[in-house]
Amino acid sequence: MKRLFDLLLLLLLAPFMAGPIVLTALLVRCTSRGPVLYWSNRVGRHNLIFRMPKFRSMRVGTPAVATHLLRNPTTYLTPVGPWLRRTSLDELPQLWSILCGEMSFVGPRPALFNQDDLIAFRTRAGVDQLAPGLTGWAQINGRDLISIKEKVRLDTEYMRQRSVAFDLRILGMTLQKVLIREDVSH
Numbered sequence: 001m002k003r004l005f006d007l008l009l010l011l012l013l014a015p016f017m018a019g020p021i022v023l024t025a026l027l028v029r030c031t032s033r034g035p036v037l038y039w040s041n042r043v044g045r046h047n048l049i050f051r052m053p054k055f056r057s058m059r060v061g062t063p064a065v066a067t068h069l070l071r072n073p074t075t076y077l078t079p080v081g082p083w084l085r086r087t088s089l090d091e092l093p094q095l096w097s098i099l100c101g102e103m104s105f106v107g108p109r110p111a112l113f114n115q116d117d118l119i120a121f122r123t124r125a126g127v128d129q130l131a132p133g134l135t136g137w138a139q140i141n142g143r144d145l146i147s148i149k150e151k152v153r154l155d156t157e158y159m160r161q162r163s164v165a166f167d168l169r170i171l172g173m174t175l176q177k178v179l180i181r182e183d184v185s186h
Contacts, residue, residue, distance in 0.1 A: 002131075005164055006104050010095060017092060024055050024089045032078040034060035037093055042110035043119055045131045050102040052110055053093035057081035066112055068144070088178045094134050106167040107133030108155040121152040127159055135174040143177070 028036045038056040041049050041064075058067075062076040070076060077085075084090040097103040103110065110132035111118045122128050133139075137158035138151040146154075158166070 001164070002104060002162075002167075003101065005167065006098050009105055010098055013095075017095060020089065021092050021095075024084070024092060027080050028055050028078070028084075031080045032056070032059065040064065041113040042132065043113060043115075043128075044102055044110060045129065047119060047123060047128050049113055050097070050110075052097050052103070055084055055090040055093060057084045057090045064112070064114070066115060091134060098134065102131070104131040104133050106135055106137075106158075106162075106170050107131050108136050108151075108158070109133065109139055118148050118151065121148060122155060125152055125156045125159075127152065127155045130155075130159055130162075135170060137170055140170060140173045140177055 025036045034056060036056060037053045038058070039051045039053050042052040044050045057078055058076045058081060059078055063070065067073045074082075081090075094103060098105060107130045108122065108127055111122070119128075136155065138146065138154035141154050142150065158170075
């Protein structure tokens with residue numbers, strides 16, 4: 001049911017997303033050297049690694065770690081990087097991962113391959129059984145500003161309550177958070 005929901009929503013959104021995707025790609029291409037997309041190794045369902053695309057908001061050569069672990073993250077951002085992150089436009093290429101079945105619209109955000117603590121906590125809680133999401137319950141309840149333990153607690157809460165209605169509620173709340181640019185720290 002969830003996969004069908006994802007595919008139907010993707011089909012509905014495709015005509016509206018094509019323009020922003022093309023414009024964002026051109027903006028990234030024109031403002032910094034390197035590829036338009038950044039492919040990062042992420043942890044998916046059953047802790048399997050997959051390659052997740054994002055519009056590149058960081059300079060080529062930036063270490064592959066969570067942004068908050070960088071000494072001065074702003075020095076690594078491209079000229080349009082801060083704007084891409086504030087507006088969440090850097091996330092649009094993940095629609096490809098949803099189409100491929102590696103992600104869902106709603107689920108726990110996919111961990112970086114080297115976030116061992118987050119992966120371990122999620123595995124103990126059984127959250128690793130879920131497909132990662134473009135957005136999630138933890139995303140709309142703190143995003144970058146909450147601890148790993150709190151993320152896992154919220155991911156577990158999502159796992160217990162998940163339904164189409166809950167996913168629609170999370171998607172609506174995500175849109176609201178993106179529009180008001182709430183809980184984005186970098």
